[in-house]
Amino acid sequence: MDNKTIATVLYETAALLEIAGEDVFRIRSYRNAAEAIEGWTQPISEIVADTKALLAIPGIGKGMVAHLQELLREGHLKIHQQLLEKYHPTMLDLFKIQGLGPKTIALIWDAFHVSDPDAVAQLAREGKLRSLPRMSEKTEQKILKSIETYRSIAGRFLIDEADRTAQRLIEHLDGLAGIEKITPAGSFRRGRETVGDLDMLITGKCAANEKQRAAVIERILAFPGIMDVLAKGENKVSFKLRNGMQVDIRILPPASFGAALLYFTGSKSHNVSLRQRALKMGFTLNEYGLSELDTEKIVASKTEEDIYEKLGLAWIPPEMRENLGEIELAAAHKIPHLIKLEDIKGEVHMHTVETDGKNTIEEMALAARERGYQYIAITDHSQNLAFANGLDEARAEAHIKRIHRCNEQIDGITILAGIEVDILADGELDLEDSVLAQMDVVIASVHSHFNQPAEKMTERIVRAVSNPHVTALGHPTGRLLLRREPFQFDMTAVLDAAAKNNVAMELNAYPDRLDLNDVHLRMAKERGLKILINTDAHHTTHFEKLKYGILQARRAWLTPSDVLNTLPREKFLKAIVRR
Numbered sequence: 001m002d003n004k005t006i007a008t009v010l011y012e013t014a015a016l017l018e019i020a021g022e023d024v025f026r027i028r029s030y031r032n033a034a035e036a037i038e039g040w041t042q043p044i045s046e047i048v049a050d051t052k053a054l055l056a057i058p059g060i061g062k063g064m065v066a067h068l069q070e071l072l073r074e075g076h077l078k079i080h081q082q083l084l085e086k087y088h089p090t091m092l093d094l095f096k097i098q099g100l101g102p103k104t105i106a107l108i109w110d111a112f113h114v115s116d117p118d119a120v121a122q123l124a125r126e127g128k129l130r131s132l133p134r135m136s137e138k139t140e141q142k143i144l145k146s147i148e149t150y151r152s153i154a155g156r157f158l159i160d161e162a163d164r165t166a167q168r169l170i171e172h173l174d175g176l177a178g179i180e181k182i183t184p185a186g187s188f189r190r191g192r193e194t195v196g197d198l199d200m201l202i203t204g205k206c207a208a209n210e211k212q213r214a215a216v217i218e219r220i221l222a223f224p225g226i227m228d229v230l231a232k233g234e235n236k237v238s239f240k241l242r243n244g245m246q247v248d249i250r251i252l253p254p255a256s257f258g259a260a261l262l263y264f265t266g267s268k269s270h271n272v273s274l275r276q277r278a279l280k281m282g283f284t285l286n287e288y289g290l291s292e293l294d295t296e297k298i299v300a301s302k303t304e305e306d307i308y309e310k311l312g313l314a315w316i317p318p319e320m321r322e323n324l325g326e327i328e329l330a331a332a333h334k335i336p337h338l339i340k341l342e343d344i345k346g347e348v349h350m351h352t353v354e355t356d357g358k359n360t361i362e363e364m365a366l367a368a369r370e371r372g373y374q375y376i377a378i379t380d381h382s383q384n385l386a387f388a389n390g391l392d393e394a395r396a397e398a399h400i401k402r403i404h405r406c407n408e409q410i411d412g413i414t415i416l417a418g419i420e421v422d423i424l425a426d427g428e429l430d431l432e433d434s435v436l437a438q439m440d441v442v443i444a445s446v447h448s449h450f451n452q453p454a455e456k457m458t459e460r461i462v463r464a465v466s467n468p469h470v471t472a473l474g475h476p477t478g479r480l481l482l483r484r485e486p487f488q489f490d491m492t493a494v495l496d497a498a499a500k501n502n503v504a505m506e507l508n509a510y511p512d513r514l515d516l517n518d519v520h521l522r523m524a525k526e527r528g529l530k531i532l533i534n535t536d537a538h539h540t541t542h543f544e545k546l547k548y549g550i551l552q553a554r555r556a557w558l559t560p561s562d563v564l565n566t567l568p569r570e571k572f573l574k575a576i577v578r579r
Contacts (some may be wrong), residue, residue: 001072001224003037003044004164009071009080010034015095016083018102019109032059033068039358039539048072075224090116093154098146098484099139107132121147149485156194156482157245159548160511163188165198165245172223176216178206180254185264191319191551193481193514197246199264207235207253220249256288258303263287269323270316277311277327319554336559341550343560345568347543348377348418348441349474349506349534354399355380356388358539361406361415367540369413374569377418377441378403382430384422385447391419393435400438414569416440420474425449427463429470436469441576443506445474446487454488461489462497471576472504472532475515483512491520499527504564507533509549510542521556530564530575 014030036059037044047053054065071077084091087109094105097117111132114120123129124140124147166184173182179202183189186199206212213234220237221229231238235251252260263271263286278285282293289301290310300306305315313330317338320326329335350364351357359367361378368376380399381390391399400417407415418441422430429436429444436442444464452460465473476494477486498505505524508515513536516524524531533549535542553563560566567575 001045001075002164002168003040005225006044006068006071007034007038009077010037010067012092013077013080013083015102016080016087016091019087019091019106020083021106029061029064033064035358036060039541041541044068045072088115093117093150094120096483097143097150099142100146104135107135117147117150155244156196157243158194158481158511159188159192159514159551160545161243161245162195162198163548165241165247166200169200169223169247169249173202173216173219176206176212176219178204178209178212179216180204183261185261186266189265189318190267190321191548191555193517193552197248200247200249201257201260201264202249202251203254203257207251213251216251254302256301258305258307259285259289259301260287262304262307265318265321267322270321270326273323273327274311277313281311283310317554319551320557322555336557338554339550339558339560339563339566341547343563343566344373344533344546344550346373346375346377346414346565346572347534347537347546348375348416348471348532348565349379349420349443349508350376350537350542351380351388351420352378354395355385355390356538361403362410363540364537365406365410365413365415367543369410371543373413375414375416375572377416379418379420379441379443382419382421384424384430390422390430393432396431396435397438414573418442418471420445421470422447423460423464425452425460427460429464429467433467433469436467437578439469441471442469443472443474444470446478450478450484450487452487454490457487457489458493461494465494465498465501465503468501468578470501470503472506473498474506475508475513475536476505477515477517477520479513479515481512481514486515491523495520495524495527495529498524499529504530504532507531507549507553509533509535509546509552511545511548514548514552516552518552518555521553521558525556525558525562531558531562532564534565 010030011034014027014034017027017030036057040057048069051065054060054068067077094100094115094117108120109115112123114123121144124144127140129135129140129143130137166188170182173179181203183201184199185201187195188198202216206216217232217237225241226239227242228240230240230246236249238246238248240246250260275285278290284291284293289298290307291298300310308315308330313327314333314335316326316330316335347368352359352361352364364378365376381388383390383392396419403415403417418439419431419436420443421436423444423446424430425448446461461473464470479486505516507521521531531553533546533553535545535549537543564575565572
């Protein structure tokens with residue numbers, strides 16, 4: 001059981017205890033432990049028997065040690081199971097619905113004993129929720145709208161969850177005889193923001209060896225977390241995990257690997273266009289290979305590159321395969337050299353213990369240096385974010401001095417002083433210009449008043465990017481994938497204002513944001529706007545999330561020259577000089 005799964009169980013337990021009206025300190029102990037474990041770099045499973053090592057983790061007490069040992073020994077936590085039985089697992093779905101916090105959910109449960117979105121929606125339609133304290137007809141309508149949004153995204157999973165599942169599966173099958181490689185396919189391989197299911201391809205001699213194939217299938221079906229086996233054939237296994245994710249695994253001979261990888265990666269429209277091209281050239285293309293129409297002789301199948309070449313095309317990166325003109329580019333051999341993870345030279349949006357981060361300036365800098373970064377900017381929150389302990393003018397100026405001292409003390413990396421400053425409701429920034437002028441990097445972000453009319457929100461953001469001290473617009477649409485819709489504004493007007501004022505647009509790589517999306521990134525590129533790819537790290541481990549931002553950038557066909565923080569240190573510093 002990995003750290004993320006352990007943390008999820010603890011978060012769910014805390015949420016259900018809150019519904020049960022348990023002691024606030026007990027609830028907090030589960031949440032603190034979950035946060036600590038989620039950010040802990042060493043797998044808890046490796047140290048679970050070592051009580052001292054567990055107690056050394058901040059936020060873990062003796063009682064929690066016993067819970068962790070039970071969870072990893074039994075595969076479940078008794079109190080978690082009891083709470084799920086009492087309230088039903090669907091109660092957890094209510095926490096995913098915007099506007100339904102623990103107190104509201106508890107009110108609904110106490111009054112009506114319902115614990116699923118459909119039942120709550122029915123209560124709202126019948127006008128029954130407004131009878132509860134602090135509830136009104138307007139509240140009911142907001143809840144109904146939020147439930148509709150939830151239904152539209154149910155069954156989707158963030159890309160990092162698909163990634164973790166794929167890696168766990170690869171580790172689970174590691175070392176089995178007859179397996180040469182295990183490769184993710186589908187929308188996950190194309191770098192889509194969310195996935196509906198996970199496609200995996202297993203290649204090797206096990207495809208032709210009955211005994212090895214049987215052993216592989218048996219091992220697949222022993223994968224932890226399987227709730228339901230949907231299909232079990234000679235070369236395919238499908239199952240559903242407890243979290244609802246469907247996993248489809250196919251076992252293939254190496255000779256047809258390329259054709260299968262191409263077919264199961266998709267997208268559907270890309271594959272249709274390839275098949276049409278193949279037919280015009282006298283071929284037929286399917287998951288087994290590219291074959292001559294007349295003789296049915298397979299002419300390419302082992303690698304994707306072979307198939308594309310036979311079709312007169314350059315190999316097309318998976319992230320581009322959406323039938324948006326990539327086939328025409330490949331025919332002209334003009335596929336762009338897309339940005340790669342190793343092109344990034346630094347990140348300039350991150351938080352420390354000064355506000356809501358988990359690490360110090362020094363720890364963030366050392367972790368970034370370890371990744372090979374040449375520079376970073378520390379950009380803690382400004383004062384409007386009170387819940388994040390945001391900085392007022394005095395604290396911000398003191399923080400600048402601390403950052404400069406660290407920059408002098410730590411070799412091998414440049415540490416810039418910055419701020420993530422709130423864009424207030426009227427477009428003013430949350431700190432005085434005299435303070436912002438002392439910053440090397442200013443990320444301006446919207447963190448409040450999301451429901452403003454589109455015209456008002458547009459004016460607000462345009463005013464903010466017109467401030468001469470702003471370096472970039474942070475997570476520009478404010479969306480949280482599968483949780484919160486983007487706020488409404490005129491993206492064209494904002495991009496035009498950013499271009500006029502030489503303000504970069506952030507691609508926030510954290511997987512529940514991935515903001516901007518690929519369409520908006522293309523719009524920015526068309527206007528010559530530079531992009532900053534940042535993880536918005538609140539912990540040193542969050543730097544690992546950058547790969548998801550790179551996938552998003554590749555989906556938008558971005559090259560290194562489109563991204564500001566691919567520049568080496570000296571060029572980057574010149575590029576962000578105040579306009």
